[in-house]
Amino acid sequence: MKSWLLQRFTAVYMALFFVYFIAALLIAPSESYEEWQVWMRSTPMALATTLFFFALLGHAWVGLRDVFLDYIKPFVLRLVLLNLLAIGMIVMALWVVRILLTGGA
């Protein structure tokens, strides 16, 4: 898939999730740990939030890659930074999976 298209699809999903998330917090804010974790650990919310972070990471990958390509000219430095970025993204994605999809180890 073209990164341009990935940028747009992830943007639309994130926008929808973000509006829902903010609206839910404004209408019925989680006032306690119990309420918060019941909400976040419900299957639909855990899945939707995981998907949100995947979209966020994919979106940020494309965006940051463009920023790096624009401003970082030395080839080796660019290569190293892009690799570090990619590793960071993968680690953060796994972190989210561990939090939301494993029942909290």
Added chain:
Amino acid sequence: MDYYRDTTLLSEPMDNKKIVSRPVYLNLLKIRQPITALASIGHRISGVLLFIAIPLMIWTLDTSLQGPQQYQQVVTLYDQPLMKLLLLLLAWAGAHHFFAGIRFLFIDIDWGVDLVTARRTAGMAIGCGVVGVVIALIVIL
């Protein structure tokens, strides 16, 4: 002069010596950028800020779900003045990125490309960023 507009380049005869003697860079801080450019660079800056905030977001999610005590730790942390300041910055970044991004999506489908509309929506996106900070300020305080 706060606004560079090099019309001489077009009106003068093409003289290679003259062109060589002209400065080869433009000081971006001295150019008064059009509002569409401000919305655009704001989109990039806010995007980088939001990227930097991703680990904080995930950490917050992680810690807040670990138990009542950890949840309380997060609440206490976000009560710090410095953290509130950071939240205001992120509120601007989030709101600006959100609205300027929606503007870009519309431009992708050829809506609002003409200069008048493009300028107006750029101003709206920048304004929404400010409104985002104000709303965050009200919620936080």
